[in-house]
Amino acid sequence: MTRLMSNASYLQNLLATGPNSSTLGPDWLQVRREEARQQWLRAGLPANTDEQWRFTDLSFLAETSFSTGCSAAARAAEARPTGLDGAELVLINGKFNAQASRLPPAPVRVAFLAQASGAELATFEKLLGAQARPAHHGMIALNTANMSDVVLVEVPGGVAVERPLSLIVHSVGTEPFATYPRILLKVGDNSSMTVVLNFTGPDDLTYLTNSVLETYVGAGSRVELVKIQREGTAALHIGSDYAHLAKDVRFQSLSLNQGGLLVRNNVTVTLAGPGCEATLNGLSMTAGRQHVDNHTMLDHAREHCESHELYKSLLAGRSSGTFTGKILVRPGSQKTDAKQTSKAVLLSGQASMNSQPQLEIYADDVKCTHGSTNGPLDEEQLFYLRARGLAYNQARAMLTGAFAADVLARVWQPEVRGTLEDLVVVELHRLEREEF
Amino acid sequence: MSILEIKDLRAGIAGREILRGVNLTIAPGEVHAIMGPNGSGKSTLAQVLAGRDTYAVTGGEVRLNGRDLLDLSPEERACEGLFLAFQYPVEIPGVSTSYFLKAALNAVRKYHGEPELDAMDFLKLMKQKMKLLDMDASFLSRAVNEGFSGGEKKRNEILQMAVLDPKLAILDETDSGLDIDALRIVAGGVNSLRGSDRGILVVTHYQRLLNYIVPDYVHVLRDGQIIKSGDKNLALELEARGYGWLEEPTAVH
Numbered sequence: 200m201t202r203l204m205s206n207a208s209y210l211q212n213l214l215a216t217g218p219n220s221s222t223l224g225p226d227w228l229q230v231r232r233e234e235a236r237q238q239w240l241r242a243g244l245p246a247n248t249d250e251q252w253r254f255t256d257l258s259f260l261a262e263t264s265f266s267t268g269c270s271a272a273a274r275a276a277e278a279r280p281t282g283l284d285g286a287e288l289v290l291i292n293g294k295f296n297a298q299a300s301r302l303p304p305a306p307v308r309v310a311f312l313a314q315a316s317g318a319e320l321a322t323f324e325k326l327l328g329a330q331a332r333p334a335h336h337g338m339i340a341l342n343t344a345n346m347s348d349v350v351l352v353e354v355p356g357g358v359a360v361e362r363p364l365s366l367i368v369h370s371v372g373t374e375p376f377a378t379y380p381r382i383l384l385k386v387g388d389n390s391s392m393t394v395v396l397n398f399t400g401p402d403d404l405t406y407l408t409n410s411v412l413e414t415y416v417g418a419g420s421r422v423e424l425v426k427i428q429r430e431g432t433a434a435l436h437i438g439s440d441y442a443h444l445a446k447d448v449r450f451q452s453l454s455l456n457q458g459g460l461l462v463r464n465n466v467t468v469t470l471a472g473p474g475c476e477a478t479l480n481g482l483s484m485t486a487g488r489q490h491v492d493n494h495t496m497l498d499h500a501r502e503h504c505e506s507h508e509l510y511k512s513l514l515a516g517r518s519s520g521t522f523t524g525k526i527l528v529r530p531g532s533q534k535t536d537a538k539q540t541s542k543a544v545l546l547s548g549q550a551s552m553n554s555q556p557q558l559e560i561y562a563d564d565v566k567c568t569h570g571s572t573n574g575p576l577d578e579e580q581l582f583y584l585r586a587r588g589l590a591y592n593q594a595r596a597m598l599t600g601a602f603a604a605d606v607l608a609r610v611w612q613p614e615v616r617g618t619l620e621d622l623v624v625v626e627l628h629r630l631e632r633e634e635f
Numbered sequence: 636m637s638i639l640e641i642k643d644l645r646a647g648i649a650g651r652e653i654l655r656g657v658n659l660t661i662a663p664g665e666v667h668a669i670m671g672p673n674g675s676g677k678s679t680l681a682q683v684l685a686g687r688d689t690y691a692v693t694g695g696e697v698r699l700n701g702r703d704l705l706d707l708s709p710e711e712r713a714c715e716g717l718f719l720a721f722q723y724p725v726e727i728p729g730v731s732t733s734y735f736l737k738a739a740l741n742a743v744r745k746y747h748g749e750p751e752l753d754a755m756d757f758l759k760l761m762k763q764k765m766k767l768l769d770m771d772a773s774f775l776s777r778a779v780n781e782g783f784s785g786g787e788k789k790r791n792e793i794l795q796m797a798v799l800d801p802k803l804a805i806l807d808e809t810d811s812g813l814d815i816d817a818l819r820i821v822a823g824g825v826n827s828l829r830g831s832d833r834g835i836l837v838v839t840h841y842q843r844l845l846n847y848i849v850p851d852y853v854h855v856l857r858d859g860q861i862i863k864s865g866d867k868n869l870a871l872e873l874e875a876r877g878y879g880w881l882e883e884p885t886a887v888h
């Protein structure tokens with residue numbers, strides 16, 4: 200049930216959607232939670248008068264009364280996994296569900312803040328919030344105040360993890376609710392792995408998934424993060440993903456957005472040592488009144504780093520999209536090479552897309568390029584295909600499929616790539632159906 | 636029955652009439668050539684026949700094998716056996732030539748109630764047709780026309796024609812941009828299609844092509860109307876004298 204909230208009470212209401220765990224855990228955690236709570240009460244929801252949030256209006260969050268989701272264990276069966284073999288960690292409303300999960304084989308380790316002690320607890324203390332600071336925006340503060348547990352996936356140095364590791368992040372509830380998944384990923388030096396995050400939840404129900412991921416990649420490692428956002432049809436999804444790259448790291452992320460009603464993906468990558476290469480990819484496929492806002496920040500903190508961004512959107516119905524690509528080249532970060540591209544196909548006259556670069560460059564020997572193209576499917580191409588006998592819908596599907604294909608082709612892990620291709624084919628049909 | 640019958644076809648764009656009453660009949664087995672100055676409406680005619688909806692048809696009628704063509708969608712026209720080799724073939728990044736051609740061929744086969752070709756049979760057919768056109772098999776895995784040279788694009792059009800095996804082939808300046816060898820190969824591809832139950836319409840500026848594809852009739856299109864028709868000698872005469880000597884068209888009744 201939804202009812203209107205007064206301005207002050209929505210802050211309290213959302214705070215109350217976390218587990219009542221404020222007095223649990225070590226002192227440092229209690230201190231951080233309390234700071235985050237204060238920060239949330241001060242800052243509240245990011246307002247769309249804030250330049251960084253101007254395309255995404257969260258005000259309806261303030262007008263909805265949220266509860267906590269259902270008890271986690273009972274609903275694990277509802278989670279929709281990716282179908283990938285291999286290790287799978289199932290988080291229901293932010294809490295790990297051991298029964299539904301398949302733990303990764305050694306030497307990959309999985310730990311939980313609620314049960315951690317000794318050296319493990321010290322790792323949590325060191326990494327948790329070191330990148331995702333409550334002061335960044337209200338949603339980080341709210342997640343930090345309300346997270347029910349923290350999952351840590353740790354890969355030691357010198358390990359090539361062949362099989363992808365999946366995190367199935369599922370939200371369940373029967374009335375408007377909010378969940379706060381919180382994940383840490385730590386990869387040692389000279390290791391490699393692919394991690395898949397799959398977000399799902401119930402259709403036709405207003406709920407909030409406010410998730411935070413902090414990734415730490417050691418020198419010489421190669422890490423790929425694939426986020427599959429398939430939230431329910433009325434969901435609000437706010438994901439804040441951070442990655443810290445040590446030195447000579449190759450890092451790649453892909454954000455596939457299919458679900459949700461209002462979606463905001465914050466991706467913040469710090470190229471903290473020389474010789475790093477970061478590639479951020481996105482593919483959004485939206486219809487109806489969906490809105491997907493991809494907001495990236497590449498912090499080129501050291502010299503000789505490269506970044507590439509390719510964000511693509513297929514928009515049907517009245518859906519809308521935003522891409523903001525922030526690039527910060529700090530003083531001394533010479534030989535930075537940053538390339539940013541945003542492309543959108545508007546499948547209906549009512550769909551819209553907004554792309555904007557935000558470049559802040561404080562070094563002189565750098566190369567930064569950006570470009571964006573938005574428009575309908577190419578009429579000449581459509582006619583050419585039809586003139587060879589392909590039906591209108593088939594011709595369109597061939598063009599939209601080709602549009603999506605080059606983003607997917609970038610995925611390193613072949614099975615993950617195959618899974619994504621399958622998901623996209625199904626989704627292309629949904630867009631075809633909804634577009635008129 | 637004629638393969639193609641065009642009667643007083645009028646078409647244009649944004650209130651401007653480009654085709655101003657075109658009449659043309661192609662009987663089975665015939666090759667017709669259309670020549671005419673730049674901007675006279677040759678490509679417009681070709682595109683209108685293929686179903687391009689950029690142009691509004693404002694009058695007249697067109698029959699393909701006796702069937703009303705103007706009511707059909709572009710894909711239905713293609714499936715009914717009309718093939719247009721584009722003056723400017725379109726690049727389609729991300730779609731491989733073989734995937735595209737297989738989908739096209741199977742769409743046409745399905746339309747006629749024939750079973751779809753499997754990958755093996757399709758490949759066999761492709762190899763055979765590509766040999767005919769002296770094309771390298773590596774084209775199959777490349778995106779449709781993307782990065783193809785001008786001549787390669789034209790050859791790719793003829794490959795598609797050879798695979799789809801149309802009843803009526805319309806070639807819009809397929810000869811421009813081709814070197815002498817390619818011209819001979821492309822002409823060979825067209826001539827192999829020549830048969831008693833098909834029609835061919837070539838749009839060209841140059842008599843040279845007509846040495847290889849010898850037409851039964853040559854027409855001159857000017858200002859959206861066919862102002863003169865003749866046999867292959869008309870092309871020779873045009874080559875020697877240009878278009879200036881032709882009279883203004885008389886009104887169409």
Ligand SMILES: Nc1ncnc2c1ncn2[C@@H]1O[C@H](COP(=O)(O)OP(=O)(O)OP(=O)(O)O)[C@@H](O)[C@H]1O
Binds near residue numbers: 672678
């Ligand atoms: N899409 C269009 N928009 C506006 N004008 C057009 C369009 N297509 C054709 N025209 C105009 O119609 C006339 C005929 O063009 P068309 O391309 O049919 O000529 P053509 O005979 O094929 O010329 P060429 O020999 O140069 O290929 C020209 O004046 C052209 O500018």
Ligand SMILES: [Mg+2]
Binds near residue numbers: 679808
């Ligand atoms: Mg032309």
